[in-house]
Amino acid sequence: MKRYLGLPVLALGGGLLSAPAMADDLTLCWAAWDPANALVELSKEFEAESGHNMSFEFVPWPNFADRMLNELNSGGQLCDLLIGDSQWIGGGAENGHYVKLNDFFDAESISMDDFAPATVYAYSTWPKGTPNYYALPAMGDANGWFYRKDWFEREDIRAAFKEKTGRELGEPKSQLELKEIAEFFQGREIDGQTVYGASIFTERGSEGITMGATGALYTWGFKYENNPGEYDMEGAVNSPAAVEGLEYYKSLYDCCTPPGYTNSYMGESLDAFKSGQVAMAMNWFAFFPGLYADPDTGGDKIDFFVNPPQNIPASTLGGQGISVVSYSDSQDAALEYIKWFAQPSVQAQWWSLGGYSAHNSVLNDPGFVDSQPFAGDFLEAMDGVQDFWQEPAYAELLLAMQKRLHDYVVAGQGTAQEALDKLIEDWTEVFEDEGKL
């Protein structure tokens, strides 16, 4: 079994890409979504340069975590490279699923300073913020919003909105403004069709409602801990601001979503928007290139905005880093891929194909903001991203939050205060089991 130990020898022999010892078959695992198709296109260049054969295992989002974490936990060799969720980094590192990349980065002069700090922190490091790297930032992402620009520009609608609210209809500058706009559109007849305010994440099974609700909670000032690393959650998770933020998310769900959207996530949000049902929708920036290219609701009919602030500007972090799986028999070839992928020229091409590069050379390029209608929003969002726990026990922490939020927001059981109090109880039990409390 080839191991990373052989890497310095290869590197001394004149560089990895110039003289591959032999062609390997590499399998890259990721979620099945638009950026994955862009990565297939991008990787053709790697195949041509390196002589290695790339194959891909893309799993639909609802099953992605289950499928991939089972693969890692069983020491499976399906994936040589894995673009895993940011929350998996703790488990990946502590359970030995991911290869630590520090020596490799040093040997190949790959500097984490070349990538956006928020993405390095979120996608690569464990323990958080320490210079221990288990992934290369591969796909920057955050939860953002898009809306029917053509509706927002119609004079009759603008006039009706002004009459109702006393202000001009435009991109919301706060969460409360967003709700006001959503309420305005809810149940309105547009071109003979009843439309609704907004499509938001309410999914119960995986991570949907947590990713959606935290978009509101963070902007109200929700924190996981009072002091980072101390797991002191009382007063942070259930602070008055957090309670208010959660009450807001429920009120947005109650007032302004289409009927039946009780279990909706990425796909349902896209469907609601593309079918002309909603005026606004939340989703990950990763989908925005596809939305903009949509022949029916894209182009001039769509525009984008960053998650509106309330007390503070904040967005829920998405995105992933690319890691080498420690059970792979082709680790050297997998590392070659990472070295190739980290090149500024490849990162530029990655962005042009629809992937979200986290490389500073791309993000700081003077033409970046104007390169896509959502590029400026993406930069703004990445400045204020916050992520869920990235602990090895993240799945337990996440599912507890899924339950508490869905019980309150969708099922209407209890109060926001009770939901967050119970969440602290659940999380305390998890951290006690982990020996961290």
Next chain:
Amino acid sequence: MSENPIERAAAATPQPIARNVRGLSDRALAWWFVGPTIALLLAINIFPLIWTINLSFTNFKANRPNREIKYIGLRNYERILNDADIWLNMQATAHFLIWTIVLQVLIGFALAWLINRNFRGSSFWTTVIVLPMMLSPAVVGNFWTFLYQPQIGLFNYIVSFFTGVDPSSFEMLGSVDLAPWSIIIVDTWMWTPFVMLICLAGLRSIPDYIYEAAEIDRASRWRQFWTITLPMVLPFLMLAVLFRGIENFKMFDLVVQLTGGGPGSITELASINLKREAFEKWRTGYSSAFAIILFVTVFGLASIYVKALNKVKER
């Protein structure tokens, strides 16, 4: 050759087969035949059961191979039995179990009684009625999700047609009040034919002469039903209840497809929570204890029920 008929019969009787296999008695040969089955049962049933019992006393997590495994006594059992959410899961399971069985027995028996009258086209209708139980639960779950869709689903429009309420004014799967009934409706639609078939077998096993004797005694139809039909079909009905009870206690696939346990945790049956604990949260020790509790519950209830069934059959 002996002329004694007893000796002739003895000579004609084949030798025990074991005597043809050198060194093996009949008993040894029997063990050779049942041995593989016993080994298989031990490997895939008994050993996992014992292992699960063992794990239930630990803090083991299957996704944390490097973590120290500690024996924590009855802590997992204590947590489960004191967890209010688990009891809500059990309540949801009981609600689902009781109502599906009641509806399936009533409708299944009624259908069997109608089919048993052998009207013209009864074979065709029997085939039509049993179609749902031949479908995959995943398929049934998916298409009922569409039927229940409040904006385009047929179900809401049918209710609207009969009641006049706005079809988009209620959500079968998204409403806390309606979601438990929505899964009961689908399970009843799918599995009533199974109960019907068992009842039909029971009805057809009743000899006609009993009814003829009752007619001679001028017993009314109603009296015939209560004194002949129902008592004679009862063992079959109880068998159907046993099968459906065990199946629905374990119900997972159909409900996951329909509601995923939601809204909130309203339709989160015990098996759905068990799966989440075992394979999403990876609390292997905890979920092993939960599985043992469920196993003991269903095994205990089934044992009591089977005793009752045997008493009914003896009557």
